[in-house]
Amino acid sequence: MVDRNLPRGRAASTPVVGGLAIALFAATFAPAPVRAEEAADVAGEAILVTGKGLKDTPGTPAYSTQILARDALVSASSGRIEDGLSAIAGFQQFRRSDSRSSNPSAQGVTLRALGGNASSRALILLDGVPMADPFFGYIPFTALSPDALGSVRITRGGGSGPFGAGALSGTIALESADADQLGLVTASLLGDQRGESEASASFAPRLGGGFAVLTGRWDRGKGFWTTPADQRVDASVRAKYESWSVGLRTVAPLTPDIELQARALVFRDNRTLRFAGADSASEGQDASLRLVGRGAWAFDALAYVQMRNFSNVVVSSTRFVPVLDQYKTPATGIGGKLELRPPVGEAHTLRLGLDARRASGTMNETAISAMTSKVTERRKAGGDNTDLGFFLEDDWRLGALTLTGGVRADRSIIANGTYATRSADGTLTGRTDYARQADWGLTARGGALVALSDAVKLRAAAYSGLRQPTLNELYRPFTVFPVTTLANAELRNERLVGYEAGLDLTPLEGVRFSLTGFDNRVRHAIANVTIGTNLRQRQNLPAIDAQGVELGAHVARGVLRFDGSLLWNEARVDGRGASADLDRMRPAQTPRFVASGTLGVVPAQGWKLSATLRHVGAQYEDDQETDILPAATTLDLFAEFPLAARAKIVLRAENLFDETIITRNQGGSMDLGAPRTLWAGLRWGM
Structure with missing residues (x-):
């Protein structure tokens, strides 16, 4: 039997253990025995x-x-980074x-109306490391x-x-x-009216x-109904979720101008979408080392490893039984x-240098008969992508x-691509080995x-950029019924x-406007x-051609704050x-108009009150402009005020007026986004 809640594949624990060991060693034994703000080397330079x-x-x-x-990040009404962004x-x-x-x-993730598929056209970095x-x-x-x-920049x-x-549309x-x-x-510990919970904690000592x-975070919930009431069947379920992550990061001075940074991250995420048994899961173990020098010859040297896995079960929208089990997709x-x-x-x-990335992974899945629930075919696909840039x-x-x-200048290579099928008993029934592709891009x-x-x-400014297709786009088919x-x-x-x-305007202190x-x-x-x-x-x-205008505003005057x-x-x-x-058709999943504004009040020390109004214009589900996702406008609220000592009460409201947000529409088969959700809880020390 396949455990459909947990992705399976290579254990991937070695780089994490090694990263943790290096990080702890660096933090504990780095040659700086006093506090950073008090330290000085023999020449009298502050570290x-x-x-x-x-x-x-x-x-x-x-x-x-x-x-x-x-x-702005910790005040997001959902407590999630994508909401803050x-x-x-x-x-x-x-x-x-x-x-x-x-x-x-x-x-x-993408920027500037260049959407249309599920891969990132924007480069997301965490402390310099690509996170895709x-x-x-x-x-x-x-x-x-x-x-x-x-x-976040x-x-x-x-x-x-x-x-x-990787920064085709921009960098985050x-x-x-x-x-x-x-x-x-x-x-922090918060709960909502559905009994869902969110907890996070950090411990940040000075070491030498x-x-x-x-850091650690854990959230779980029975989820909300993503299926509209008039489309639910006996197999319909709420969008249950549970995820956790643990991170360790250390920073240690080696000399007055050079510091060593080490980071390790372990996470797991399980979700159920639309039907009972339609479970997806992802996990990861990441580690990185970074050496930063700020002397006359400044430098930034970085190395990282990522071990990821993903699984997904597709359930028939007519018989409501599993028809595809993508049981593991290990990737490095x-x-x-x-x-x-x-x-x-x-x-x-002057900046000069080089960078390199290599991604390798393999999809493993079994096709299952909706009538007999027996395996009909076993499939395996994957390959390697590399990029070397100067x-x-x-x-x-x-x-x-x-x-x-x-x-x-980038040397990109797509290699070792393969797609193989086997019968239920494991007999090879077909195999395709794809030609190697290599390209220099300037x-x-x-x-x-x-x-x-x-x-x-x-x-x-003027610029050009490129993005390699992902292994998923090259080799993995998928189904979102029908x-x-x-x-x-x-x-x-x-x-x-x-x-x-x-044009950037700063007419007063604390007031900024931008137009692009x-x-x-x-x-x-x-x-x-x-x-x-x-x-x-x-x-x-x-x-795809995209022209547009971006406006930004920031006002911080007295107790008032506004960001738009x-x-x-x-x-x-x-x-x-x-x-x-x-x-001349509009790209799928691309609204013409998007706006967000947050008005905040800080009436006293430790107090925060804010309201965020967000509007997303109508967009098409598909490339043929046949299924539309209507515009949606939501109002979120956030309040934080001191309770005692370093404790604070936190109140959050998502989608206060319970706006219907259609997130998928395929021939009238729909999914919905988050309904009104009210959170309350405590924070300590933030």
Whole structure:
């Protein structure tokens, strides 16, 4: 029998144990026996441990950039990182559902209306490490606790620096909170009206001249009904979920200018969607080491390993029995980077280096007869993707004008691709070995930032980027009844060319406004293309074009706070010459208008009150523009006030007015997003 709640595959414990051992050794025995703020070496230089990478370069603001502070992340009404990131208009997952009620493999991220499939077109980094799943390209959101983060920097547009080959639509850089931000001990425990619970805790001691942070999170619930009441059958169930994660991070000074950072993360996530027995599960064990030097020759050296697994059971929407058991998908991601910033004069900041990534994985599944419940076929598919990139960038300061430019060369290889089928007794019935694909890709970006005054800055940028198809897109078919989507081993790299111009205003202290217009074109965009009744295939479209305007606002005056973000876009498929007639159609899962605004009040020390109004415009489910997902507007509330000592009461309200949010619509078969959910609980030390 197959345990459908837990993914199976390689144990993947060795890199985690090794990472933990290295981390603890570094924290305990690093050569800095006193506190960082008091330490000094023999030359009298203060040792400053940050736990971060190298600083942003002067040219960074030439691109459309926005910062989310820790306070905004821990005040999300759902307590989930994807909810906090949704405060940035243009942040988009494949579907509107969050990590309680979506299939994990559909949680890819993109920016700027370039959606349409479930893989990430945006690069998500945690302390410099790419977080996308090596096989699927989705982001393990349940492993990323908002309470453990210090800030998030979102840079829209194609990337060219380290790991730039994954930053097709932009980069979302997550930075972990340090010991000062967390305090020695923090904890929270909340529950909602359905009896669901969410708990998190951290322990962040100073160790010698550095610090360690141990974090944990666990949430569980019977879930809400994703199936509309008039479509439920006896087999329909709530979207039950349970997930946990444990992370350990240490930072230790080796010299006054060099620090060692080590991180380990272990997580598991189980969900049930729509029907009894339709269980999905994912797990991961990640470890990384990072050496950061801030001397005259600044450098950032990073190495990481990821061991992931995924399982999923597909249940027939007519007979309500399992028809496909994707019982394990073990995948491994290994990579690293080296960035150097040599001293080339005060007017220039030069970055040069290389990075490498390798993703390998194998899908294992069994097809099951809906009539007899017997195995009819066994399937296995997978391969290896590698990318080696070389990059060079320079920022040049000329008084009020800053110029920035960079170039990147990538050697990408798709190899060892195979798809094999066997009968129920294990006899080989078919095997296809796919041809090796290799490509050199050259991308670049450049921008200019001019400060007309302290209050007014103008910026303009142009960029290109690329993304490899994932192993999932190349080799794994999937079914969301009644629609089957086929893989395509002949997919080519996606390539983006984009332009933007913007204005940043700071008329008063604590007041910022931004306006950006952009024009992006993705050639060979990968989409799920309809090729028959209830049948689709992943194909390279000729292109997706997206033009739009982004607005941002931040106001912090007295006790009032306001943060707002808006995106309007006109995205269309250039389908000339494609296998399907998609020309001028809107990409699937791409709303034209998205806006979010949060109004907060901080009446006294320890108090926080906020309301978030969010609107997502109508979007199409499919490439044929036949099934629509109506617009949805939600109101969320958050309140926190002191109770005693370091304890606080926390109240949260999701979707206060119980707006109906349709997250899937396939020929009238629908799924719904989170209904009104009320949370209450306690926090300690945050």
